[in-house]
Amino acid sequence: MAFSSDNSGGPMADINVTPLVDVMLVLLIIFIITAPLMQHKVKIELPETDVVAKDDEEARTMPITISVTENGSLFWGDEEITREILESRLSSAAQQVPQPKLNLRGDRTTKMRTISEVTQIAQRNGMLDIGFVATKEKGH
Secondary structure (H helix, E strand, O other): OOEOOOOOOOEOOOOOOHHHHHHHHHHHHHHHHHOHHHOOOOOOOOOOOOOOOOOHHHHOOOOEEEEEOOOOOEEEOOEEEOHHHHHHHHHHHHOOOOOOOEEEEEOOOOOHHHHHHHHHHHHHOOOOOEEEEOOOOOOO
Protein backbone atom coordinates (compact mmCIF):
# COMPACT_ATOMS: atom_id res chain seq x y z
CA MET A 1 0.00 0.00 0.00
CA ALA A 2 1.38 3.42 -0.91
CA PHE A 3 1.37 6.26 1.52
CA SER A 4 1.19 9.92 0.72
CA SER A 5 4.24 12.09 1.33
CA ASP A 6 2.31 14.98 2.77
CA ASN A 7 1.63 15.12 6.47
CA SER A 8 -1.98 13.86 6.34
CA GLY A 9 -0.82 10.37 7.32
CA GLY A 10 -3.66 8.57 5.44
CA PRO A 11 -3.34 6.07 2.61
CA MET A 12 -3.34 7.25 -1.00
CA ALA A 13 -6.52 6.69 -2.97
CA ASP A 14 -4.72 6.50 -6.35
CA ILE A 15 -4.75 3.28 -8.39
CA ASN A 16 -1.40 1.76 -9.34
CA VAL A 17 -1.56 1.27 -13.12
CA THR A 18 1.98 -0.07 -13.60
CA PRO A 19 0.94 -3.79 -13.58
CA LEU A 20 -1.86 -3.02 -16.05
CA VAL A 21 0.58 -1.29 -18.41
CA ASP A 22 2.98 -4.26 -18.15
CA VAL A 23 0.26 -6.75 -19.09
CA MET A 24 -0.92 -4.58 -21.98
CA LEU A 25 2.62 -4.29 -23.37
CA VAL A 26 3.10 -8.08 -23.22
CA LEU A 27 -0.20 -8.61 -25.06
CA LEU A 28 0.78 -6.04 -27.66
CA ILE A 29 4.09 -7.82 -28.30
CA ILE A 30 2.30 -11.19 -28.60
CA PHE A 31 -0.16 -9.79 -31.13
CA ILE A 32 2.62 -8.10 -33.13
CA ILE A 33 4.48 -11.41 -33.39
CA THR A 34 1.46 -13.62 -34.21
CA ALA A 35 -0.41 -11.30 -36.62
CA PRO A 36 1.85 -11.99 -39.64
CA LEU A 37 1.48 -15.74 -39.06
CA MET A 38 -2.30 -15.51 -39.52
CA GLN A 39 -2.04 -14.41 -43.15
CA HIS A 40 -1.98 -16.89 -46.01
CA LYS A 41 1.37 -16.95 -47.74
CA VAL A 42 0.14 -18.52 -50.97
CA LYS A 43 -2.14 -16.31 -53.02
CA ILE A 44 -4.85 -18.28 -54.81
CA GLU A 45 -7.60 -17.04 -57.06
CA LEU A 46 -10.60 -19.20 -56.26
CA PRO A 47 -12.82 -20.27 -59.16
CA GLU A 48 -16.16 -18.60 -59.66
CA THR A 49 -19.36 -20.57 -60.02
CA ASP A 50 -22.87 -19.96 -61.21
CA VAL A 51 -24.41 -22.62 -58.98
CA VAL A 52 -27.18 -21.22 -56.84
CA ALA A 53 -27.16 -22.39 -53.23
CA LYS A 54 -30.33 -24.01 -51.94
CA ASP A 55 -32.42 -21.91 -49.65
CA ASP A 56 -31.93 -23.18 -46.10
CA GLU A 57 -35.62 -22.74 -45.38
CA GLU A 58 -36.54 -25.18 -48.14
CA ALA A 59 -33.92 -27.75 -47.12
CA ARG A 60 -34.88 -27.69 -43.46
CA THR A 61 -37.93 -29.70 -42.43
CA MET A 62 -39.89 -29.46 -39.24
CA PRO A 63 -39.12 -32.24 -36.77
CA ILE A 64 -41.76 -34.82 -35.94
CA THR A 65 -42.78 -34.88 -32.28
CA ILE A 66 -44.22 -38.05 -30.80
CA SER A 67 -45.42 -37.93 -27.20
CA VAL A 68 -45.96 -41.01 -25.05
CA THR A 69 -48.11 -40.74 -21.93
CA GLU A 70 -47.95 -42.85 -18.78
CA ASN A 71 -50.75 -45.16 -19.94
CA GLY A 72 -49.08 -45.73 -23.34
CA SER A 73 -51.16 -43.34 -25.44
CA LEU A 74 -49.33 -41.98 -28.48
CA PHE A 75 -49.61 -38.44 -29.82
CA TRP A 76 -48.32 -37.19 -33.20
CA GLY A 77 -47.92 -33.53 -32.33
CA ASP A 78 -51.24 -32.89 -30.56
CA GLU A 79 -53.24 -35.61 -32.33
CA GLU A 80 -53.79 -38.94 -30.58
CA ILE A 81 -52.91 -41.88 -32.83
CA THR A 82 -52.72 -45.67 -32.73
CA ARG A 83 -49.60 -47.76 -33.28
CA GLU A 84 -50.77 -48.73 -36.78
CA ILE A 85 -51.20 -45.08 -37.79
CA LEU A 86 -47.81 -44.33 -36.22
CA GLU A 87 -46.14 -47.00 -38.34
CA SER A 88 -47.72 -45.77 -41.58
CA ARG A 89 -46.86 -42.13 -40.88
CA LEU A 90 -43.29 -42.96 -39.91
CA SER A 91 -42.77 -45.04 -43.05
CA SER A 92 -43.98 -42.18 -45.23
CA ALA A 93 -41.88 -39.65 -43.27
CA ALA A 94 -38.79 -41.84 -43.71
CA GLN A 95 -39.17 -41.54 -47.49
CA GLN A 96 -38.93 -37.73 -47.43
CA VAL A 97 -35.73 -36.06 -48.60
CA PRO A 98 -34.29 -34.72 -46.37
CA GLN A 99 -35.66 -36.97 -43.69
CA PRO A 100 -37.17 -35.06 -40.76
CA LYS A 101 -35.85 -35.54 -37.25
CA LEU A 102 -37.97 -37.50 -34.79
CA ASN A 103 -38.32 -36.07 -31.29
CA LEU A 104 -39.65 -38.60 -28.80
CA ARG A 105 -41.18 -37.15 -25.63
CA GLY A 106 -42.02 -39.48 -22.78
CA ASP A 107 -43.87 -38.63 -19.60
CA ARG A 108 -41.76 -38.82 -16.44
CA THR A 109 -43.68 -41.91 -15.31
CA THR A 110 -43.80 -43.66 -18.71
CA LYS A 111 -42.25 -47.11 -18.63
CA MET A 112 -38.98 -47.42 -20.49
CA ARG A 113 -40.37 -50.49 -22.26
CA THR A 114 -42.99 -48.32 -23.98
CA ILE A 115 -40.37 -45.76 -25.08
CA SER A 116 -38.20 -48.60 -26.36
CA GLU A 117 -41.10 -50.06 -28.38
CA VAL A 118 -41.81 -46.70 -30.04
CA THR A 119 -38.10 -46.31 -30.82
CA GLN A 120 -38.02 -49.78 -32.40
CA ILE A 121 -41.11 -48.97 -34.49
CA ALA A 122 -39.39 -45.82 -35.76
CA GLN A 123 -36.18 -47.69 -36.59
CA ARG A 124 -38.05 -50.49 -38.38
CA ASN A 125 -39.79 -47.92 -40.55
CA GLY A 126 -36.52 -46.28 -41.58
CA MET A 127 -36.20 -43.26 -39.29
CA LEU A 128 -32.53 -42.41 -38.86
CA ASP A 129 -32.42 -39.39 -36.55
CA ILE A 130 -34.29 -40.15 -33.33
CA GLY A 131 -33.89 -37.83 -30.36
CA PHE A 132 -35.24 -37.95 -26.83
CA VAL A 133 -36.61 -34.75 -25.33
CA ALA A 134 -35.91 -33.98 -21.68
CA THR A 135 -35.87 -30.96 -19.43
CA LYS A 136 -32.95 -29.78 -17.35
CA GLU A 137 -33.22 -30.52 -13.65
CA LYS A 138 -34.00 -27.49 -11.55
CA GLY A 139 -31.15 -26.22 -9.46
CA HIS A 140 -28.43 -27.28 -11.91
